[in-house]
Amino acid sequence: MSANLxxxxxxQPNGWLPPFQQVIDVLQFRLDAVVGAMRDQxxxxxxxxxxxxxxxxxxxxxxxxxxxxxxxxxxxVRSVAPVTSMRQGMGLVxxxxxxxxxxxxxxxxxxxxxxxxxxxxVQLAGTIDQPADATASPPWQAWEETLKxxxxxxxxxxxxxxxxxxxLGVWINQPLTWLTYWLVYGLGILLVCKLLGATTTLQRFYAxxxxxYLPLLLTMLGPIPYxxxxxxxxxxVWTFVLYVRIVQLLTGLNTGRAVLSVLLPGALGLLVALLAxxxxxxxxxxxxx
Amino acid sequence: MLQPRNYPELxxxxxxxxxxxxxxxxxxxxxxxxxxxxxxxxxxxxxVAHLLGGLLMTATLPPAAAVQEAILQGWRQFSxxxxxxxxxxxxTNSLRWFWSLVTTVSGxxxxxxxxxxxxxTPFLLVIQWLITGLLIFVTARSLGGRGxxxxxxxxxxxxxxxxxxxxxxxxxxxxxxxxxxxxxSLLIVYRAAEVTHGLAWQRAIWVALAPIxxxxxxxxxxxxxxxxxxxxxxxx
Numbered sequence: 001m002s003a004n005l006x007x008x009x010x011x012q013p014n015g016w017l018p019p020f021q022q023v024i025d026v027l028q029f030r031l032d033a034v035v036g037a038m039r040d041q042x043x044x045x046x047x048x049x050x051x052x053x054x055x056x057x058x059x060x061x062x063x064x065x066x067x068x069x070x071x072x073x074x075x076x077v078r079s080v081a082p083v084t085s086m087r088q089g090m091g092l093v094x095x096x097x098x099x100x101x102x103x104x105x106x107x108x109x110x111x112x113x114x115x116x117x118x119x120x121x122v123q124l125a126g127t128i129d130q131p132a133d134a135t136a137s138p139p140w141q142a143w144e145e146t147l148k149x150x151x152x153x154x155x156x157x158x159x160x161x162x163x164x165x166x167x168l169g170v171w172i173n174q175p176l177t178w179l180t181y182w183l184v185y186g187l188g189i190l191l192v193c194k195l196l197g198a199t200t201t202l203q204r205f206y207a208x209x210x211x212x213y214l215p216l217l218l219t220m221l222g223p224i225p226y227x228x229x230x231x232x233x234x235x236x237v238w239t240f241v242l243y244v245r246i247v248q249l250l251t252g253l254n255t256g257r258a259v260l261s262v263l264l265p266g267a268l269g270l271l272v273a274l275l276a277x278x279x280x281x282x283x284x285x286x287x288x289x
Numbered sequence: 290m291l292q293p294r295n296y297p298e299l300x301x302x303x304x305x306x307x308x309x310x311x312x313x314x315x316x317x318x319x320x321x322x323x324x325x326x327x328x329x330x331x332x333x334x335x336x337v338a339h340l341l342g343g344l345l346m347t348a349t350l351p352p353a354a355a356v357q358e359a360i361l362q363g364w365r366q367f368s369x370x371x372x373x374x375x376x377x378x379x380x381t382n383s384l385r386w387f388w389s390l391v392t393t394v395s396g397x398x399x400x401x402x403x404x405x406x407x408x409x410t411p412f413l414l415v416i417q418w419l420i421t422g423l424l425i426f427v428t429a430r431s432l433g434g435r436g437x438x439x440x441x442x443x444x445x446x447x448x449x450x451x452x453x454x455x456x457x458x459x460x461x462x463x464x465x466x467x468x469x470x471x472x473x474s475l476l477i478v479y480r481a482a483e484v485t486h487g488l489a490w491q492r493a494i495w496v497a498l499a500p501i502x503x504x505x506x507x508x509x510x511x512x513x514x515x516x517x518x519x520x521x522x523x524x525x
Contacts, residue, residue, distance in 0.1 A: 087305040118349045120462060146363025153351030153359065162349035169462030176454065180469040187472060202476070203306055 016091030018084050018211075023092075026211040026242070034083050035208055035249045086203040089210030093182045096213050097175035100220040105171035107223035109164050116159025117151055118166035125151035178213060182206070188265030189247065196261060198251030208250055212243035291323055293330060300331075303450040303477055311444045311484035315436065320443020328418050328449050332411025335452055338459040339406045343396045346461035353398040357388045414449050421445055421500045425482055428499040434486025444481035448474040475501070 018034070025033040112119040125147045155162040183206070190198075190205050215238035221231040240262065248258040291299065291313065303310045317323045350356070361381060368377060392398030419442075426434075426441040436444075451473035454465045479497035482488055488496065 085305070087301070087307075090305055117351070118462070121350070142363055142366035145366065146359055149359045149362070150351070150356055153355050155351050156348045165345060165349050165461050169460045172457055172460055172463045176457070176463070176465055176469065180466045183476075184468055184472045187476070206306075 016087055017095060018088045018092060022084065023211070023214060027214055029242070029245065031211075031245060031249050034211055035246070084207040084210075086207045089182075089207040090179070092210045093178050093213050094175040096217055097178040098171075100217050101171045101174040103220045104222055105167050108170060109167040112163030112167055113160045115151060116163070117153070117155055118162050119170055120166060121151040178216070182210060182213065185265055188268075189243075189261050192261040192264045193247060193251045193253060196251075196253055196257050198253055198261075200250045205250060208246055209243065212239050212246055215239045215242060290319075291317065291327075293326075296327065296330065299327075299447075300450045300453050303447045304453075304473070306476060306480050308480070308484055310447055311481055314443035314447060315440045315485050317443055320439050321446075324418065324422075324443045324446025325415065327446050328414050329411045331449050331453060332414040333407065335414075335455045335458075336407040336410035338456045339410065340403055342458040342461060342463070343403050343406075345459070347397055347399070349461050350397065353388075353392045357385065357392075360384065360388065414452065418442075418446055418449060421448060421478060424500045424503060425478060425496055428496045429482050429486040429488060429492075432488065432492045432496060434482070434488055434496070436485035436487075440485050441481070444485040445478055447481060448477045450474075450477060 022034050025031075108119050112122050115122050157165070186206060186209055189209075190200070190202065193200065193205075215235045218231040218235035218238075222228040224231075244255070244258045244262050247253065247261055248255060251258070251261075253261065299310045299313070314320055314323060361384060364380065364384060365377070368380070389398065393400055393402050396403030422442040422445040423438075425445050426436070426438050429436065429441065451470045454470070457463045457465065475497055478500070479493050482496040483490060483493040486493075486496070
C-alpha cells in the first residue's frame, strides 16, 4: 500500500471553499444550483456516488468486487457528481464565521485595550464603565466591586497585547462554535429527517446545509448600536428559512416536516435543559428546607 | 508506513468523512502501529499547544497572587455586609488553600505541574482509542462485520482527528467544545465501522454508538453502587 495519500475522490469538487457564484445563488434562494441533480436519488445511489471507494470495483481498494465489474448504473452515478463537497461545506462555515467575527474582534480589542486587560475579565466585570447598581443588595455590590478590581489589575503582558491576544482567542472561538452547531445540531436535524423518511446521506447533508450559515455574516454588525441587534434578528430569520428550504430540497420532505425537523432538536435540547435546571432548583430547595 | 508529513492531509480528509483515510489505515502493513504512532504524535503536539497556550494565557492575566488578594478582599467585604456567622480566619485559609490548588493544577500560578499535559494528553488519547477500537471490533463482528482487530484499530485511530482542533488552544482563551469533539469522533467511528467492516449504515450506527452505550451503562451502575452505598451507610 502506498504511504502517500492519493486522490480517490476526484468526482467530488476539490478545494476547501465552494465557488463564489454558488454562494451568491444560495443567498438569492436559487438552491437548485447547490443541491444538484442528486436530491431525488435514493440513499443507496447517493451513497455510491459520494463514497465510491467503498463501492468501487477498483481491485486495489477494499470493498472492491473483482468478480462483478461496474454496472452501467454505477458508471452513471459516478458521472453525476455532487455540486458541493463536505470539505467545501466545512470551509464555508469556518470562513463565514471568521469574516463575521472581524468587526467584533476589533471592537473587543479596542474595549479591552482601553481598560488594559484581557477581554474575558472585562466581560466578567460587565459594569466596568457604569456606576455600581444602587439597587443591588450590599453582598452583591461587594462581589461587583471585587470583579471590577480584578479587571483593573495589571496583566503581566502590556495591556494592549493582553487585550489583543484575548480578543483573538474569542474571535477564533467563533468558527469553533459555528462548527459545533453545524455538526452537532445538524446531526440532530438529520436524525429527525431520517425518522420522517428522508433519503439523504451524511456528507451530502453537511455539505449543503453549510450554506445556511451564510446569512449569519450579518452578525458582524453586532457591535453597532441599534443596527447590530436588528441585523442579528434578520440573520437568524434568514438562516432559519434557508435551512428549512435546504432540508426540504435535500430530503424531499414537505414544508411542515422540514420545519419540524429543524426545530425539534432545539426543542428537545431546551426541554432537557429545563428539566435539568428544574431538578437542580428542587434539589437546592430541599437542601435548604 | 505513513509519513508524518501526510498527517495533516489525512486528518483533513478524515474530518470531512472521506473514505480514503480509512482505506489507507485499514490497508496499511501494520494498522495498529500506524494508529498508535498517529495518536501519540498528535497527542504530543496537542500537549505542546496546551502548554504554550497556558503560558500565554497566564501572561495575559494579572498575577495569581494579586487576584487572590482581590478575592479575599471581596470575601471580607461580603462577610461584613452579610453578617455571616462563619469563622473569618478559617474561611480565609480555606479560600487560600482552594486558590492555591486551582492555580497549581491549571498552571496559572506557575510551577512545573503544567508540563504533565505533555504526557497526559497522548496517554488519554491512546486509552480512549484502544477502548473504543476494541468495543467497535467486538460489536461490528457480532453484527456481521468482516474486518480484523488490527484493521479496526488502524481505522478507529482516526477518531483522534477532531482533537487536532485543540491545536488552536495555543491561542489564549480558545476552547474547543467537548460536545463537538465527541460528536465528530462518533461520526468518524461510524465511517470506520462502515468502511473496515463493510457494514450497512444502519448497523454501522449501532456499532458507533456501542462505546457511548457502554459508558452510560457504567455510569448508571456506578451511580447505583454509590447510591446503594449511601443508603446502606445511612441505614446502619
